Amino acid sequence: MENMEFITFVIRWLHVISGVMWIGLLWYFNFVQMPVMPKIPDELKPAIGKHIAPEALFWFRWGAAFTVLFGLILAHLNGYMVDALALGTTTGVVGHTMIGIGMWFGLIMAFNVWFIIWPNQKIALGLIEADAAAKPGAARKAMLFSRTNTLLSIPMLYCMVSAQSLYHIS
Numbered sequence: 001m002e003n004m005e006f007i008t009f010v011i012r013w014l015h016v017i018s019g020v021m022w023i024g025l026l027w028y029f030n031f032v033q034m035p036v037m038p039k040i041p042d043e044l045k046p047a048i049g050k051h052i053a054p055e056a057l058f059w060f061r062w063g064a065a066f067t068v069l070f071g072l073i074l075a076h077l078n079g080y081m082v083d084a085l086a087l088g089t090t091t092g093v094v095g096h097t098m099i100g101i102g103m104w105f106g107l108i109m110a111f112n113v114w115f116i117i118w119p120n121q122k123i124a125l126g127l128i129e130a131d132a133a134a135k136p137g138a139a140r141k142a143m144l145f146s147r148t149n150t151l152l153s154i155p156m157l158y159c160m161v162s163a164q165s166l167y168h169i170s
Contacts, residue, residue, distance in 0.1 A: 095167025
């Protein structure tokens, strides 16, 4: 195995591991934590907001950042980053269109994590000072964008897998 092949493999592996962390936590928040919160007794809820959620959100946002970073490095190493970001318009390669759609969904989702969900979660969880009246609105905004990301994750994953499996881009 050539040295660049091994480096590309390691970057792909790091991209997948980071993505599992990110999307796994996204789905945990939306399919487990949010639906269960109303069932948790009020005296136990502070443990979620003060201990579990901040830690999970740390791994969630850094999982997003490293997934995007390693994905862009991988696309660059494989020589299709520009064409994929241009949705295959520069070469007409359908696989680049598919991976490009997935990349754009991932970029939008990562933007949502860092610039909408996380800032609003900090307010909702009381991690930063804010007016108590702002907490419910911030919590709702974070929840709506988290659910949006959950919905976007399905076509994003489809595009990523189909680019590899149906169109055999490297």
